[in-house]
Amino acid sequence: xxxxxxxxxxxxxxxxxxxxxxxxxxxxxxxxxxxxxxxxxxxxxxxxxxxxxxxxxxxxxxxxxxxxxxxxxxxxxxxxxxxxxxxxxxxxxxxxxxxxxxxxxxxxxxxxxxxxxxxxxxxxxxxxxxxxxxxxxxxxxxxxxxxxxxxxxxxxxxxxxxxxxxxxxxxxxxxxxxxxxxxxxxxxxxxxxxxxxxxxxxxxx
Amino acid sequence: xxxxxxxxxxxxxxxxxxxxxxxxxxxxxxxxxxxxxxxxxxxxxxxxxxxxxxxxxxxxxxxxxxxxxxxxxxxxxxxxxxxxxxxxxxxxxxxxxxxxxxxxxxxxxxxxxxxxxxxxxxxxxxxxxxxxxxxxxxxxxxxxxxxxxxxxxxxxxxxxxxxxxxxxxxxxxxxxxxxxxxxxxxxxxxxxxxxxxxxxxxxxx
Numbered sequence: 235x236x237x238x239x240x241x242x243x244x245x246x247x248x249x250x251x252x253x254x255x256x257x258x259x260x261x262x263x264x265x266x267x268x269x270x271x272x273x274x275x276x277x278x279x280x281x282x283x284x285x286x287x288x289x290x291x292x293x294x295x296x297x298x299x300x301x302x303x304x305x306x307x308x309x310x311x312x313x314x315x316x317x318x319x320x321x322x323x324x325x326x327x328x329x330x331x332x333x334x335x336x337x338x339x340x341x342x343x344x345x346x347x348x349x350x351x352x353x354x355x356x357x358x359x360x361x362x363x364x365x366x367x368x369x370x371x372x373x374x375x376x377x378x379x380x381x382x383x384x385x386x387x388x389x390x391x392x393x394x395x396x397x398x399x400x401x402x403x404x405x406x407x408x409x410x411x412x413x414x415x416x417x418x419x420x421x422x423x424x425x426x427x428x429x430x431x432x433x434x435x436x437x438x439x
Numbered sequence: 440x441x442x443x444x445x446x447x448x449x450x451x452x453x454x455x456x457x458x459x460x461x462x463x464x465x466x467x468x469x470x471x472x473x474x475x476x477x478x479x480x481x482x483x484x485x486x487x488x489x490x491x492x493x494x495x496x497x498x499x500x501x502x503x504x505x506x507x508x509x510x511x512x513x514x515x516x517x518x519x520x521x522x523x524x525x526x527x528x529x530x531x532x533x534x535x536x537x538x539x540x541x542x543x544x545x546x547x548x549x550x551x552x553x554x555x556x557x558x559x560x561x562x563x564x565x566x567x568x569x570x571x572x573x574x575x576x577x578x579x580x581x582x583x584x585x586x587x588x589x590x591x592x593x594x595x596x597x598x599x600x601x602x603x604x605x606x607x608x609x610x611x612x613x614x615x616x617x618x619x620x621x622x623x624x625x626x627x628x629x630x631x632x633x634x635x636x637x638x639x640x641x642x643x644x
Contacts, residue, residue: 280495290485292607296623303622307642402497417508418501423628427508437512 235411235432236265240396241344242273242404243328244285244321246301246312247422249352251405253310255425256341262429268335268344270328271392273321273404279397285321301352304422315355322351323359325389330364332385332392333378334371342371411435440616440637441470445601446549447478447609448533449490449526451506451517452627454557456610458515460630461546467634473540473549475533476597478526478609484602490526506557509627520560527556528564530594535569537593538586539578547576616640 239255241248259266277285287294298314305312314320327347334343346367350356356363365375399408400418407419407428414435419428430438444460446453464471482490492499503519510517519525532552539548551572555561561568570580604613605623612624612633619640624633635643 280497290607292485292605295605296607296625299623303642307644400497400500402495402501418504420501437508439512439514
């Protein structure tokens with residue numbers, strides 16, 4: 235019973251998943267692999283040069299209101315930073331995360347990055363913000379900054395794997411059960427479904 | 440505490456909502472208004488000349504697999520009819536539904552149409568299929584067929600209202616609470632959220 239979490243740090247809904255996935259996977263007894271990836275190349279392959287939330291304003295307005303409601307229900311802050319790009323360029327954050335995930339503090343670093351971006355409205359395209367996240371979880375920013383460029387291939391591999399698995403948005407969860415094809419779940423509200431599927435091979439009734 | 444259900448009979452996920460919304464709204468004590476509408480003009484306004492599930496194949500593959508899983512969890516059949524257009528032309532079905540909704544059998548007719556299309560894979564663009572649905576719920580097909588053209592303006596009004604409320608997909612639910620702006624919920628998995636919002640003005644925690 236294992237699950238891949240395809241996490242894109244620019245994504246609003248992924249922030250909500252990031253903040254609760256570790257605890258819920260542990261409770262469900264599901265082994266979790268954090269797989270930072272980039273939606274940009276996947277959107278580009280679909281012919282989009284921007285987030286669908288920008289391309290389709292009604293969808294964007296709904297999403298930001300829905301995020302307010304959902305974050306409140308989870309007791310999480312939600313803040314869109316003034317002057318911060320949406321979607322933010324998450325390339326460097328993803329590489330830092332991959333470097334951090336070679337240590338036990340990796341998931342905590344991922345939470346810190348997502349919380350900085352969508353909980354505090356900070357610009358995670360800036361390495362000083364990533365450095366703050368590293369320090370907050372006991373990692374050395376200089377070490378991560380030095381290790382991040384080496385994660386270029388790993389980030390590409392995760393993005394390619396996501397595309398091959400049919401991922402088209404974030405957050406996405408892929409559940410692997412013996413003898414069955416991988417099952418893709420999409421959206422923060424399918425996290426619980428995905429974990430239940432990992433445990434039982436079906437959805438809750 | 441009242442809620443509008445914007446229902447598009449071509450929509451797969453709306454089928455799941457249609458089959459359970461009446462019972463759940465009643466249980467929650469929320470007054471429900473069925474508002475058949477057409478997504479086509481809303482998609483066209485966004486620059487789409489087709490369903491996003493056709494335009495974006497990865498999204499489409501995910502949706503059909505997700506529908507299988509979700510229908511199974513709700514103990515509902517799910518069948519894509521061979522040779523039936525996707526999305527089906529739901530214009531006549533929507534007008535028949537509006538005519539049916541002037542009688543107490545309206546919601547049952549809506550369920551029959553959605554169940555015919557996505558439970559049995561039938562082509563609801565054909566009036567003989569709609570006639571079967573009418574007879575199944577004790578309505579006279581000849582009466583509906585005669586009344587349907589008069590619903591042209593009502594269907595247009597529902598579609599315009601949906602667009603004005605920010606609807607961009609189906610199923611959509613709009614909750615009205617005294618003194619508050621209408622709250623839009625989207626997707627079958629937000630039906631329970633919408634009903635809880637209607638009752639309490641917040642999401643479940």
